[in-house]
Every structure is written in structure tokens, then in C-alpha cells.
Amino acid sequence: MKVVIPGGSGQVGTILARAFHRDGHRVAVLSRDPRPAPWRSTRWDGATLGRWIEQVDGSDVVVNLAGRSVDCRYGAANRRSILESRLDTTRLVGQAIAAARRPPGVWLQASTATIYAHRYDAPNDEQDGILGGEEPEAPATWRFSTDVAKAWEAAAEEPHLPATRKVLLRSAMTMSPDRGGVFDRLLNLVKVGLGGRAGNGRQYVSWIHEEDFVRAVYWLIGCQVSGPVNLSAPNPLPNADFMRELRKAWGIGWGLPATEWMLTLGAFFLRTETELILKSRRVVPRRLVEDGFRFRYPAWEEAALELCDRVRLGRQPRSAVRRA
Ligand SMILES: NC(=O)c1ccc[n+]([C@@H]2O[C@H](COP(=O)([O-])OP(=O)(O)OC[C@H]3O[C@@H](n4cnc5c(N)ncnc54)[C@H](OP(=O)(O)O)[C@@H]3O)[C@@H](O)[C@H]2O)c1
Secondary structure, three states, X not given: OEEXXXXXXXXXXHHHHHHHHHOOOEEEEEEOOOOOOOOEEEEOOOOOOOOOHHHXXXXXXXXXXXXXXXXXXXXXXXXXXXXXXHHHHHHHHHHHHHHOOOOOOEEEEEOOHHHEOOXXXXXXXXXXXXXXXXXXXXXXXXXXXXXXXXHHHHHHHOOOOOOOEEEEEEEOEEEOOOXXXXXXXXXXXXXXXXOOOEOOOOOEEOEEXXXXXXXXXXXXXXXXXXXXXXXXXXXXXXXXXXXXXXXHHHOOOOOOOEOHHHHHHHHHXXXXXXXXXXXXXXXXXXXXXXXXXXXXXXOHHHHHHHHHXXXXXXXXXXXXXXXX
């Protein structure tokens, strides 16, 4: 099949492009700055229709991942760019699909598990989960993120595309050993003895192993599900436990805990936000599980061990198709 991935040059896009390419599918990444890759990389500007729509016309699947990274300070300019880059590119992808003579059968649109409320009491699924924004204890920056997520999904819902099934990927943090990814950054903290709990450590961490992420994307291409789908392992766990398992998997017994004020200070100097680490993201994949999807890495303990093993050995994941 042919898969087009706008914004596919980043962490998640590289995981997907690598897997599709390895499994023999045709991949076209749309990038504002195409770099040499084993798959096709086509220029777009993320703002206007152009020659790139030829990639969409006749494709089977579009996976739109484009959007300015949220790993930054939420000042006014960054907020604007986080929001606009998501809405503009999503609308643009919708226009390209609407204009296609042979539109793709499936549009998988990135969203985020951050759309759900900060909570400890119960997990958020697609049916009974509470969307964020109204939590009394949530700072304004957290509300900004949920507002972005809601607007992002609404932008994907806008166009009427009778021939294209739309799926909104409410993804948790995708864990892969790739340099610069979230797992790499957490493991680096563990390696230097800073891998203790963050804040009070009660906040839930939702995560998904890259192999399950790829398998779930294949699943969503092949099934008939549409609308929001949580892409997260079925067992989110409190940050203190999450970090303990990661330390164990790497073979380090202890990690310095970081208090909230240390994180606030650290986030300021690292030009990021504490939301990424302190918000309780308790998200479970109800729709995938009810549809019959089975996770290869449902528990963090095994996922962390496998990822750490691969960091040590420098190996790539096995093919999702061969292992499905
Ligand atoms: N990583 C995760 O675990 C995770 C979890 C939940 C949700 N998500 C969401 O999933 C998507 C992909 O995640 P990721 O980690 O792969 O993100 P990423 O590494 O930041 O990649 C996103 C890509 O979007 C493109 N982009 C950035 N600003 C843009 C703009 N103004 N206009 C058009 N394109 C722009 C960039 O491609 P070029 O520079 O090549 O154009 C970039 O490589 C993101 O939207 C993210 O919010 C990710």
C-alpha cells in the first residue's frame, strides 16, 4: 500500500516510516525540509496546496503527524505556533483529500492523550473519559494543551470526506530507543542518577511501546473503527513506579527524586513545561481492546526491559507485520 505521512520526519513519523518501508509499503513523508531517507521525502510548506497533493491522490493511507513540538515554553508566540501549526496542517490535509480523484481510504490524524483531564481516581477511556480543561487544580498551561487538542480534533472533523474513514489518534508517549525521543531522555536521567520520582510521584504515566504503536496503526488501517482512539498501553502507572521499573530495567537501584520546585526550575532552564511530567495522564485503550487488538507489551516492566536491551545492543525493532 502507499502511505503518506505529513510531518513524518519527527520521532513518531520515523518509527512509522521505518516500519512501513521495512514491510515493503510505499512511504511518502511530507516535510518542510526534506532530508535523504530510505523512503520518499516530498516538500510541502504545511500551509498551502501544491504539487505535494499528487502524493495524496491515489494513496491508501494518510497519517498526519505535523505540528510544532510542544516541548517548549508556553509563551504567547509558542502557543500560537503550537495551535496554528496543528490546525493549518490538519485543514490542509483535509483539503488535499477532498481534492483527490482517488482519495485514501483512511486518514489517521494525530491527536494526543493529553486531551483528557488530569486525574488519579479512574482511567480515561474514549467512552467514559473526562476531557481536560475544567480541573480546578490544573494550571493555565495545562488548559492550553487540552484546548489545542480539542481544536485539533475539531479541525479534522470539519471536512466531509465520504470515501475516507477518519481516526483520531489520542496517543500516549511513544517509547522507542531513538535518540532524542522521550524514552532516551528519561533513560539519560536514570543513567546519571536523576531517575527518581517526579513531584509526589502519584501522577499516572501513559505510554506505548513503539512496536505496539506500529501494530495499532496497522490495526486501525485494517479495521472499521473511526473517531477517537486511545493509543496507549492498557496499564498506565504512577510516575514513582514507572521510574522505579525503568531504573530496575537499566540496573540502577536509586535515582534522585525531583521535587516540584526543582522541576519548575529545571523546566525553565530547559525551555520546556512541567506539564509534560506532572500531569496525571491516566489513559486506557478501550476501543482498541474491544475491537480485539492485543498488546505485545501491556506492562511497563517488560517494555522497559526490552527497550533497555535494545539501547545496549543498538538494535532496531522487529517488523510489525512479521510479528503480528
Ligand atoms: N511523540 C509522542 O510520544 C507523541 C505523543 C502524543 C502525541 N504526539 C503528537 O504526534 C505528532 C508527532 O509526534 P512527534 O513526536 O513525531 O513530533 P515531532 O518529532 O515534533 O515531529 C513533528 C513534525 O511536524 C513537522 N512540523 C513542525 N512544525 C510544523 C509546522 N509549523 N508546519 C508543518 N509541519 C510542522 C516537522 O516536520 P518538518 O520540519 O520536516 O516539516 C516535525 O518533524 C505531533 O503532532 C505530536 O503532538 C506525539
